[in-house]
Amino acid sequence: MAKRPAGSWAAALRTPVGGFSAALLVLVIALAVLGPILWHDRAFSFDLDALGEGPSARHWAGTDELGRDIFYRVLVATRLSVVLALLATLLGVVSGLVLGTLPSVLPRPVGRLVTAAVNVAVAFPSLLLVLFFSVIFGVGTQGAVLAVGLAVAPSFARLAQTMAASIAGRDFVAAARVCGVGRIRLLLRHILPNIGEPLVVNATIAAGSALLSFSGLSFLGIGVQAPDYDWGRLLNDGLNGIYVNPAAALAPGLAVVLAGLAFNLTGEAVAGVVGVRTRATHPAAAPAPVARAAAAEDHDDAVLVVDNLQVAFPGRGGWTVPVRGVSFTVRPGEAIGVVGESGSGKSLTGLAVSRLIEAPGVVTADRLEFAGKSLLGTPERELRGLLGTSLAMVFQDPMTSFNPTRRIGRQLAEVSEQHQGLSRSKALARAVDRLRAVRIPAARRRARQYPHEFSGGMRQRAMIGMGLMGDPRLIIADEPTTALDVTVQRQLLRLLARTRAERDTAIVLISHDIAVVSQTCERILVMYAGRIVEDLPSAGPAATPQHPYTRALLATTLDLGTDREAPLPVIPGRPPEPDRLPAGCAFAERCPSATERCRTEEPVLAQVAPAHRVACWHPDDVPLPGPAGAIVTAGGAE
């Protein structure tokens, strides 16, 4: 993005709004320059045959009581209206700049007084300030320019203050200060040039507002006085005869609105150009299907069956598919870990399974069933009760996952009010009971508190408690411990394990940390680039990871026995972007044992041992060296 003023102004012109408003602005300025030259005579000639008449072919907007043509008077008035607005803006910007930058030059107490005065002034609507100043400066054109200008000043002072403060904190100003550059020189040479562009943009917008204020003032009779006339004055005259000729009031009004818009929109267009939205693309109606992975194992009593799950989002040049054919089954009371780097699709899998992907995202699957009910195609209304009580979610960031404006107890209670038909008080009592169940001390009092009064660990417990308001058969926990410190993390994992043991609740634990997962779960799904690349038990004879990615992940885990002299192990390279996947195995780029086949043909998940599936052309079944032979010991579990 071009940072030079010229760059952003040019870019602004290319947007539809920017182009339109700039054209309007050019027209207004052209009228201001040419209007009085071209039509001065017409605006002043008295048509004695048409005194105070309505619109006609001769006089498009009618005439005033002296028979002067209103249309031409409006055109001619452009110059005075625009010039006065610009003068007032100039005055406002200059005095605002002085007021805003003075505090950085003046002795501290005086500077603070100026800042305080500016802060008081900006709290008042500008029209009140205009009226206040016009009392002091008196009725008439000159007084009105001073009044409108000074009313603009406080907001510019505030703007200059905030911008100067942010610039003054930057390195180059600090460097200049260290070099002994004086305060005033610092201001003129280093600070002002850097706030120039936003000032110009805001001045353009302010010119629009000044134009409106000015016409308001003239309309009240306080601004421009006859025989001079600007749009506000014409409006004032026109309103008196509105029964005879409404056009006499509407024409100058329209001129004010158009000219105001021209300034305003041009400024806004330039201001908005940095954050301008890229044009929406229209991808195909549905994402193309991807290669079919092995079908999920069938279990009659399964809590969750996921078969060939895909999640797609419309992207710039078509569909991006961050989850590509994921299949797994969760049985009652089972704890499954889903592991992968960020961007592997593990969180999206969790959201898709719980029906929380919103349009424009698209979820498809051959089968997606929770507690025997299909989650695809069944209307939300039918599933609400089941999912609300039987499927619990625990999200990553406990600081942001609770509504800051509602008490914790009420946030828990609404689950039971909604799905179990409990009364307000009964639901609250249950919420207190659940908070107690997740070991929150003084649960009754805590339930009346707001989220910000809870610590992070407590909030995450409360989140689990919220899941326990119903009778969950499955808890999906997405990085539940990532934001917490290690001690709290352990407590929380124990809480999940206890819940599971007591209620036979299945758990899907999503994490980037294979050590955390192996402590809690008996089965681990390793995800890479939107696919499951390995599905293995965390203990027992089949617990030796065979996929090179899983083995690399394990090699990067640290424990107290890690050799501190050796460099930290890392997996070289980065996972591919979901919209730029290679033809073959997505891991081939980073894989030490990759061959030509890996780069052309994508491996599918295949059984290598009982309860062990791997998607790799070259699985490695040699046990890992040292004590890290099986996953269960990798994280130094209890």
Add this chain to the structure above:
Amino acid sequence: MTGATALAGLRPGPWLTFGIRRLARFAVSLWVLVTVAFLMIQLIPGDPVRAALGLTAPAELVQAQRAALGLDHPIWQQYLDYLGGLLHGDFGTSMLTGLPVSDVLGDRLPATLLLALPAYLVVIAVAIPLGLLFAVLTRGGRRRHTELTFTSTTILLAAIPEFLVAVALVAFFSVQLGWFPVAGRDGVGSLLLPVAALALGPASVLSRIVRVETLSVLGNDFVRTARAKRLPARLVYLRHALPNALTATLTLGGLLLSGMLAGTVLVENVFAWPGLGATIARSILQKDYPMVQGIVLVYGIGVLLMNLVVDVLLAVLDPRSTIRES
């Protein structure tokens, strides 16, 4: 803040501190306002009495008027007299009519409130549901055309100053259709156009703010939590998104609402509405300075009260703000 103090201060504590602090700030602002209103007359170049009475007025009359206004006293004496008078409800005397300014204020203020209060209600009752509705309709980049229509319409409406809206409404509904009186205060019918003129622009701006703030709230994690609880969409939006969107809206919209107070000045002049706005314009033209001073003070107090109400509402809506203050 430690857990213990948060617990100890749970009941009236934070609210009391918040109330005292906020009222103290109000008192200081009020004092600044009164001082500025007093200084206004002192700042007028030349002799305000001479300016008001005209060049031809006899010197004795000017002298008498100066004495009546206390302008022959030293400035600190005048200031103390002014403050003392205000404490007793004495806003001075009109230089033109000789009536106490407080009588005129008491006479005109109700008419202005009769316009301003319904206009506030209309703005809030229109902008919040409208902004919320369009936020929900256009969330996540849905219905781009609806969004474009909404945004451009509200920008356009917001760009028209209220007195021009008023003129357009009069031209169409009163002159063309004859449905409403052109001007004056005469029953409920005469209220409709001025209130509409006052409310249209601010309602457009506020509904845009509500929409943008709601959209940003909808992206928050706690909205996902609410959806994960399988609450009906109505509750997710009204109970979880809206209160959070309103706190941000109020912060941005506070100035907008006090700006409406200034809007009444122009709208009253369009409709010849017998309120403070029509009076201040005339008083400025006639150089009736004590009158202007009194009205400026009333408008200023109105703005301060408005800011106070906004801050209290913010404190009620957002439990974090009260704690943060103390």
